[in-house]
Amino acid sequence: DGGITQSPKYLFRKEGQNVTLSCEQNLNHDAMYWYRQDPGQGLRLIYYSQIVNDFQKGDIAEGYSVSREKKESFPLTVTSAQKNPTAFYLCASSSGFSGRARNEQFFGPGTRLTVL
Amino acid sequence: SQQGEEDPQALSIQEGENATMNCSYKTSINNLQWYRQNSGRGLVHLILIRSNEREKHSGRLRVTLDTSKKSSSLLITASRAADTASYFCATDAPDRGSTLGRLYFGRGTQLTVWP
Numbered sequence A: 001d002g003g004i005t006q007s008p009k010y011l012f013r014k015e016g017q018n019v020t021l022s023c024e025q026n027l028n029h030d031a032m033y034w035y036r037q038d039p040g041q042g043l044r045l046i047y048y049s050q051i052v053n054d055f056q057k058g059d060i061a062e063g064y065s066v067s068r069e070k071k072e073s074f075p076l077t078v079t080s081a082q083k084n085p086t087a088f089y090l091c092a093s094s095s096g097f098s099g100r101a102r103n104e105q106f107f108g109p110g111t112r113l114t115v116l
Numbered sequence B: 001s002q003q004g005e006e007d008p009q010a011l012s013i014q015e016g017e018n019a020t021m022n023c024s025y026k027t028s029i030n031n032l033q034w035y036r037q038n039s040g041r042g043l044v045h046l047i048l049i050r051s052n053e054r055e056k057h058s059g060r061l062r063v064t065l066d067t068s069k070k071s072s073s074l075l076i077t078a079s080r081a082a083d084t085a086s087y088f089c090a091t092d093a094p095d096r097g098s099t100l101g102r103l104y105f106g107r108g109t110q111l112t113v114w115p
Helices: none
Strands: A004-007 A010-013 A019-025 A031-037 A043-051 A054-057 A064-066 A076-078 A087-094 A111-115 B004-007 B010-014 B019-025 B031-037 B043-050 B055-058 B061-066 B071-076 B085-091 B109-114
Touching: A004 A087, A010 A019, A019 A031, A019 A087, A019 A111, A043 A064, A076 A087, B004 B085, B010 B019, B019 B031, B019 B085, B019 B109, B031 B061, B031 B071, B043 B055, B043 B061, B043 B071, B071 B085
Parallel strands: A010 A111, B010 B109
Antiparallel strands: A004 A019, A019 A076, A031 A043, A031 A087, A043 A054, A064 A076, A087 A111, B004 B019, B019 B071, B031 B043, B031 B085, B055 B061, B061 B071, B085 B109
16 A cells, blocks of 8 residues: 555643654655644645755744655654644655646645643 | 635535635746645645646546636535535745745635535
8 A cells, every 4th residue: 555654643742742753655755744734724834855864944843853864754853842732743745846747745644743 | 924825714515516716826836736635634635737727627626727817716516515625725836946846735715515
């Protein structure tokens, strides 16, 4: 089965703790993305990576960190510096870059993070 | 700021009726995409329309693009209760240099189809 997986589905964190959200894809895609979704706000880009060992900040990167050591994996760490981390987090991947190929994004099922 | 904005924010119709959602964007694009999201799930790609295309069909979906007005519409014909979901438009931004590859999503239209 080809696809993109995220784990865990639900995650609870105490204030002051760092947590890492997993994202894995077996689609052989170069690009991977992390979005945050809050009710009524649509998707906001946190970080994205176009190639292994490289990533760029999105619109709301503060309080988050990522790594891209392998093509198939793009974990997101929500640090204690993120003041309001309770949200639905979506990971996505795509094969092409804008203008060169279809940049349709494939999404994982999401992780719902709740800070207690 | 977001590139795409959908209108209306919410739409409620009866089964069998057509549903039309609109998207406006701000800068030039290579393509515009529509995605669907069921509650609590990831997004699913529905259709992509390139900037040199004016209309595209896929099953019960019809998408139009007017680059002069920087707008697109998604029409779902003969809607079903299973079409209930949020629908998002997404655009690329080819003139934004290092942001090649990223998409800009709107806030979405929540469609409810009543049986």
